[in-house]
Amino acid sequence: MWRKKTAWFILLGLAIGIKIFSLFPDAVERYYASGFYPVISKLQRILLGWLPFSVGDIFYALVIVWLLYKLYHTTRRIVKKQTTKKYWLQALLQVGFAVLIVYVSFNLLWGLNYNRRGVAYQLGLKVQRYSKNDLVQVMQQVVIRLNVLDSASHVNREALNRKRNLFDGATSAYGQLKQHDAHFAYSFRSVKPSLYSYLGNYLGYTGYYNPFSGEAQVNTTVPLFVQPFTTCHEIGHQLGYAKENEANFAGYLSAKSSTDALFRYSVYFDLYSYSRYYLYAQDSVTAKQLDAQLPPGFKTDYKELRQFIKKYRNPIEVIIDHLYGQYLKANEQPGGKLSYNEVVAWLVAYYKKFGAEAI
Template structure:
């Protein structure tokens, strides 16, 4: 005996089918829109500038404020969930294909839609909160007269930074080992510093969300990262394990990304401006030390008459605070309490390669080397202040 489906059943299937097609069409439309926006960004600097100055600030303020109410890093949680799903979803799919008979097509469609929307979310957030911003007019070209600088001009910049570092190094609080200790409130002081920066550059006006310490700071240490900007949630995060000397500059660096300055050299330079413009001596010192590290590397790599004499004037306190990231014996202490799932060297090499590749794919031809272009911005700023003549 043949049993025909009831009319109600047939109507139910008819109702479901269009909704599935509508979901798929919606996903395809969103993906095509993101592709169009990326093409516009690559082809039109004017479009990228308009987006960075008009659309992104509103987007950033809205979503970062929403995430700011949550005390932990939402982006970190999403990454943990993503890592779990990378393992769990394929395994669940295979098990369903084996043991659930008669519904394999339905399961396949559901699995495909889930993966499709996850990838679409990543594409949307990366495009709107990252990719387009890479193609805006560089900060230096917008505000300064960019040119080639001589070795002696570089030495002048270095000498001024050394003098400032020497002055500030003896004014900050230190522990029994002589290490810098942050006394000022990290969030309140960073917020005030960035707001003051907004008095000169309108792109940085407004309030800023709470910077969030990453729970898995050990993994960040393995990756040699002091801070990270999550385009998926528009949050700024910092490595809680790093030494205090790095925290003010790092937080201001990540907050600069929230204002649409995605290039690393620009964020580093803006962090310096925010820090030295702060009323906090600790912030001034942190920003100066960070800038001094880049400039000293640039000076050391060039044949400049008199550079050794200037290097010798750097005080012991400032010298101790430079080029330091983590506390002494950090790795030995952590390995006793936090077993490394993956070897630190492997994590470092993988993350470094991924970051370099990501920058190059976004039109930053020199990849991670672009960080050092902060020195050119510092020189242009010094030049604009009449300090190089």
């Protein structure tokens, strides 16, 4: 009994301490994001990165099986009228204890990165509201890059079917970026194909990061030209960029630094799609004018991606999207799923500071 009370006090104390600490972004950036987290994340990758399968995916499966068992056991007791007030009180305490464990471990292993200063702070970017003209200027540069890369990005694209080539390419891209900015140094790789890739097609995800195992998982069944940027994005999460717009920007900086034309094409493909979403809402005529300047390969790929998404669209995906959006809002991303698109603001700020050639 004494041990249980002690465990409760420790967990509650840690949870309160974490919440208070999270209110101070400068402290989180200095002591957690730049201090504690890099050490613990490298340790995770050293321990599990060498395994060819995702330990985190197996862990998730075991948790789901355990939850289903508990649900079955509880339902059975209810049907047999074997539940009492004491039973429900104990069950409530067990749930509360489990929630505390998840909250504390999640934040210590990764979640506090949601409260850091982040990539804009590191690069000295002034991220603010941008004009339509700013957006068009950036998109014009993206269109130029896509036209330059179109042919080269289709050469030997099938090589990415060997996932080692995909993951080696992403690691190499961060290696190139590291030469210009040490913040993006990435060591002890731990990137793996998701065991639930086909399921991801129905639930609408192309990759995810597991904070409990430190592994980055990539859905390797989506179109090949999507996978390079997705992989760079997930490595961005591993480096501590928790917010989706920041992981997108880390993915952008690394992928555009790659010596592989397909990696560069992949990131510009996504950036054009994100940017067009905002431009079309303001000025559909200008958006269509930019569309007309896109290379044939882009148009073919865009059509393939739309058909792929349409093929797997289902009612459950809508629910998952809503739930995930709520999760993002609960973690310092009020835009929900649109947080991914907000990388455009970072891109505009980057353009204004470093110029068109930097894009």
